[in-house]
Amino acid sequence: MSSLERKLNAGEFVVTAEMPFIDGGGQEEIVRQLEPMRAFADAFNATDNPSAHAHCSSLAVSIGLLAAGAEPVMQLVCRDRNRLALEADLMGASMHGIENICCLTGDDVTAGDEPEARRVFDLDGVQLVTLARALDHGRYLSGRPISPAPHFFVGAVENPSAPPLDYRVRRAAKKAMAGARFLQLQICFRPELLERFMRAAHDTGVTRRIAMIPSICILRTVGGMRFVASSVPGLDVPPETVRRVEQASDPEVECFDIAYELATHALAQPGVAGLHFISFRKDAGIAALCRRLGIPPRIERETNGYSASVALR
């Protein structure tokens, strides 16, 4: 059982962090990217061609993370593979001891730099969750038995700030019904929408069936903020947030303050099981934010216990 599964089952607060994409440099590059954040996160997301840009595969990076002594969360998107290829990658992941799987439908090819590529979407994100559970039950989709059966701790993603807003919690419930056990929520720059989502998820009992992990994005520059606001599908960044960074004397400090404010707000929502951090800074931005939020390093949390004190549970 992965430590992410064990901790979420035990109701412990978790921190996950997104690995930057890797384009080469071997195992040393994985270790170099991991180092600034490894003390704080319980597990690290290996992304699967994020924003429809090709990079080293999430399976390869997950294997590298394991080799570096870190626990991976392997993302899998439906955009680039049909069901056979998805099954093969899941089985390959299991063979290497990768259990945490995050299932996504995926941004469209038009969001990337090769928009002429064929989009696949043979399955959708919810069906991919079910597929991972079928393998976990010891059968390929066809029904062909797998012995020994792999074990997966399956998660997915939901976007609290994309329409139809009231349906998002029902979609989260559908993912829970399909077998997802954790949801890493899309970055949300509109706290009132995260609040609306979490309140509804809490009131309808969804947070008791699936661990909710809001994402916090640490940006660094005006250009980065403008890019996120205009080019990342499904993100709704208020113009005043963009202006705030544009008018700041030090955009990096301002971006950090915004991340801190959003994280503090997310921690105060009912039923939040942890936080997922995505940093566009080259330095130890995630570690610095965790310290400012009062989230201790992983070892300290494991030794002394920790629960985000402001969260209602």
Added chain:
Amino acid sequence: MSAGGRIAARLEHVVKKPIWGCQMCGQCVLHSTGMTCPMTCPKTLRNGPCGGVRANGNCEVKPEMRCVWLKAVERADRLPLWRGHVDDLRPPVDNSLQGTSSWLNLFSGRDRQVPAGWADVEP
């Protein structure tokens, strides 16, 4: 495909294409999706909207088009029958049925066949 099957498929296409933009997937779920065809979603998603829907409710892929699933959810919640079906888990598309008549597949039960591995874990 038999001659009868071809005729049924042709007839179905003539009726359903102008009204719902039918893509002839052969396993129609219109009644579960607010009489909105999910195969007209550029990602052909059958279990709800992706996370890329724009703040104005338009499609990530086709910015000028309203998200198919926004319409589906709104309409499903207004349907007198099948209202809750929009929350059901729909299995992967059986691509071998593409171009066949979903009417015939409904009568024969062929459109309800799912892969054995799927049936094992279906909620």
